[in-house]
Amino acid sequence: MTLGNSAGALVVSVLLLLGQASDKTPTSPRPTDEPTTPVEPPGPSGSAPPAKPSVSHESGTPPGRTATGRLAQRESVPQQASQPPKASAPPAESEPRPETAPAAETAPRRETTTRPETAPPIEAPPPTAPPAAPLDLGSLEKRLRETEAIGAFTKLSLKNQVDDLLADFREYHKSHDRSMLTRLRQAYDLLLMKVLSLLQDNDPALARDIASSREALWRILTDPDKFKNL
Amino acid sequence: MSRRAMAGALIASTAMLSAAPVRAADDPAVLKDLTAVIALQGQPCGQVLTATKQGDNDYVVACKDGSRYRVFVNAEGRVVVQKQ
Numbered sequence: 001m002t003l004g005n006s007a008g009a010l011v012v013s014v015l016l017l018l019g020q021a022s023d024k025t026p027t028s029p030r031p032t033d034e035p036t037t038p039v040e041p042p043g044p045s046g047s048a049p050p051a052k053p054s055v056s057h058e059s060g061t062p063p064g065r066t067a068t069g070r071l072a073q074r075e076s077v078p079q080q081a082s083q084p085p086k087a088s089a090p091p092a093e094s095e096p097r098p099e100t101a102p103a104a105e106t107a108p109r110r111e112t113t114t115r116p117e118t119a120p121p122i123e124a125p126p127p128t129a130p131p132a133a134p135l136d137l138g139s140l141e142k143r144l145r146e147t148e149a150i151g152a153f154t155k156l157s158l159k160n161q162v163d164d165l166l167a168d169f170r171e172y173h174k175s176h177d178r179s180m181l182t183r184l185r186q187a188y189d190l191l192l193m194k195v196l197s198l199l200q201d202n203d204p205a206l207a208r209d210i211a212s213s214r215e216a217l218w219r220i221l222t223d224p225d226k227f228k229n230l
Numbered sequence: 231m232s233r234r235a236m237a238g239a240l241i242a243s244t245a246m247l248s249a250a251p252v253r254a255a256d257d258p259a260v261l262k263d264l265t266a267v268i269a270l271q272g273q274p275c276g277q278v279l280t281a282t283k284q285g286d287n288d289y290v291v292a293c294k295d296g297s298r299y300r301v302f303v304n305a306e307g308r309v310v311v312q313k314q
Contacts, residue, residue, distance in 0.1 A: 151263025153287070153301065157270045157309040194270055 149202030173224050271311040
């Protein structure tokens with residue numbers, strides 16, 4: 001072996017050591033340009049910092065694998081940012097890599113794919129809407145007819161007003177004029193308030209049931225198909 | 231009982247029966263009902279104090295605030311509150 005050859009070999013080995021040393025350092029998301037084998041312990045510590053910004057965890061894996069690892073890392077970066085800083089996480093991830101590269105690669109991938117699944121608190125917020133009250137229009141109508149809390153004249157007057165409101169809804173469904181909806185809602189709320197004020201003292205159960213059916217009734221009135229079946 | 235006395239009694243009872251619809255309907259339930267109807271129609275009244283029945287579903291009422299209304303059901307089946 002000539003002196004030039006041995007010098008060349010020395011240079012190559014130094015470069016390899018530098019690469020490996022930088023591979024042990026945690027992390028920047030950017031991939032490395034040169035694939036290195038992450039087997040050896042960190043080399044000269046003085047040379048590690050310059051290599052830090054440009055070398056990622058997956059630098060020891062083949063280019064194709066680094067691509068997937070990069071993706072996985074990108075996915076996991078915002079979650080890591082939202083969590084408290086895990087100082088020990090990058091070394092733990094990098095530990096198994098030197099032994100068996102495929103196994104080491106699948107481990108972080110599993111981790112990154114399971115993280116979105118373990119984040120259901122974001123996907124499934126606590127249900128804020130109250131459970132839909134069971135609506136039995138026939139029963140409500142019968143109870144309204146039979147209640148003694150409202151006199152006959154008043155019932156007839158209420159029926160007139162209900163008919164007027166239904167006529168307005170018929171017009172709304174014909175014209176599809178969305179601007180009518182606000183006015184209809186006001187009229188609907190007012191009429192319901194009248195009914196409730198008449199019932200609340202002498203037939204509180206019916207008043208409660210009608211009040212809890214308010215939104216279900218409104219949905220029926222505003223839905224063209226359901227409205228036709230009224 | 232003489233025929234004249236029987237005729238008199240018949241006339242008197244007929245007069246009483248015919249006068250009954252004109253008499254004030256003092257049933258509190260009716261007064262309350264009429265009060266609610268007037269309020270539903272958005273007319274000022276406060277409370278119905280007296281109601282005079284004019285016919286089927288036809289009343290003239292006097293309100294606490296002094297106003298008077300005719301409350302009746304028209305031929306189309308609608309309740310009408312008419313200021314007197």
